[in-house]
Amino acid sequence: MSIIYVDLIDACHMKCPTCVRGTRLLPNSSRRIPMAQFERIVAKAKHEGYENVGLYNWTEPFLNARIADYIRVVKSLDLNCEVSTTLSFRGRTALIEESLRAGLNRLIVSVSGFTQELHQINHRGGNLAMVKANLEHMAQLMAREPIKTQILLRFLRFDHNQGEEPLVADYARQLGFAFEPLQGVGMVDNPISNYAHQEGYLERLRDYSPARLQMHDGEVCPLIMETVAVDANGMVSLCCANPNYPALEIGPYLELTREEIMIRRYAHPLCPSCAFPRRAATPEDHKHLLGALSVRLKATKEIGSLGESPGDRSGISTDLGSAGMLDGLKGRLKRWLAFS
Ligand SMILES: C[S@@+](CC[C@H](N)C(=O)[O-])C[C@H]1O[C@@H](n2cnc3c(N)ncnc32)[C@H](O)[C@@H]1O
Ligand code: SF4
Ligand code: SF4
CATH class of the missing domain: 3.20.20.70 (Aldolase class I)
Structure with a gap:
């Protein structure tokens, strides 16, 4: 649903x-x-x-x-x-x-x-x-x-x-x-x-570690795949399980594609340490995630070829466009391709 x-x-x-x-x-x-x-x-x-x-x-x-x-x-x-x-x-x-x-x-x-x-x-x-x-x-x-x-x-x-x-x-x-x-x-x-408090979330973001303690290949958070939460300002927040604090904003719903919203949420630095129960990814999840990752990688490549830093256009504080994160996305994309 x-x-x-x-x-x-x-x-x-x-x-x-x-x-x-x-x-x-x-x-x-x-x-x-x-x-x-x-x-x-x-x-x-x-x-x-x-x-x-x-x-x-x-x-x-x-x-x-x-x-x-x-x-x-x-x-x-x-x-x-x-x-x-x-x-x-x-x-x-x-x-x-x-x-x-x-x-x-x-x-x-x-x-x-x-x-x-x-x-x-x-x-x-x-x-x-x-x-x-x-x-x-x-x-x-x-x-x-x-x-x-x-x-x-x-x-x-x-x-x-x-x-x-x-x-x-x-x-x-x-x-x-x-x-x-x-x-x-x-x-x-x-x-x-x-x-x-929002400050606690900011601390978790500052202490971000790439260790994916709570995330395992082949599993997804159902909240990302099946739900999206938009506040009274029209902003997408990370998920309905967390407060719609400014620090957890993903971006304006009307200005972002579904793929961009999914990738910003999927790659969000808070998720790897969140214990919310995951479920096995379905073929439909694979399709959506691969589609979103492909769109992001293509867009990042195009922006890169214009000589800009990809992070300049991400519009969010989680630095999804940085080289390190991009490598992470590529790695995940490869894993998903191998898996599906
Ligand atoms: C935050 S409430 C907002 C809607 C409305 N104010 C209400 O309370 O029903 C959203 C959902 O969270 C559920 N909820 C509220 N407090 C909860 C709690 N402490 N634990 C689990 N669910 C809760 C409510 O049943 C509601 O369906
Ligand atoms: S859970 Fe209680 S305080 Fe929170 S929105 Fe619902 S009624 Fe209001
Ligand atoms: S913070 Fe937790 S519940 Fe929210 S989307 Fe990430 S993994 Fe799911």
Whole structure:
């Protein structure tokens, strides 16, 4: 399943300690992605073969009052559309209804408890009564109208709330919604702001070592092959598992080819030391990677023949165009060719 995540807005009202947005490592701003820019992003994504559009990454999408219009743009291009939300707000009933009627395919509702007491430990600032009122309103609406949205109640599981998982599962069943437990990442009593500052990422970039500790030939990171994350400024970030810090920006989505985005991400100096689980590369992955590497090598050769340093045009701080990195790319290309 290939998916492009696009943040419609640059804010969240919650303060989850396990989230870079919740702890304001990513500070809220008033930025909203302009509709015309969004339309071009989705059209490009469709052209590049993405089948799904997620209107979220590190934000709360329902804070954008035009969410239903964005959903309509996605649906007009015949793509699947999904949203992840806390539903922890009041006064947005009409917006929720309009979003479902606009043809939203999937709505993920994240909770971390069945009682307010436990829910608010991770969903700090959350109000479970409002969440339940919105969920129950949707169930009633869907009983009256032919709305096809799949509603998925996602339970973020931590040590402190495991006992409430069956209660949330039962509740989802009663409402006719799907249920999914998901292991919560992070620690509720040790906020992510204690250890995931942009400075830490910059240090990892400065300490870059070519040793590929976590990368093995024939394996790929599924996030690079199947997903791309674009923030409310239209910038591609390294991946949806990491914050969209300026230090991890790949470049403007609309100005880069799919191949350039893939190669900048695949060769990113943070990945070799990242422990995110890889999977075996498929023939389709081979095709995409070889295509991207070939385009980059050809472009670099052409730039080189003009007498410029390839790094001058890369536009990013990770120095992908330097001679050392180019050798690395050539080496990888050879390995991939031998492998496929
Ligand atoms: C960062 S959230 C943004 C969307 C929305 N604000 C929400 O919380 O659903 C993106 C996804 O991450 C998931 N998520 C949030 N906190 C998490 C955690 N501590 N561990 C694992 N997944 C988490 C949510 O369920 C959501 O689908
Ligand atoms: S996990 Fe979602 S709800 Fe919680 S702070 Fe992050 S973006 Fe907001
Ligand atoms: S940083 Fe980790 S999760 Fe992100 S793309 Fe690289 S390997 Fe994948």
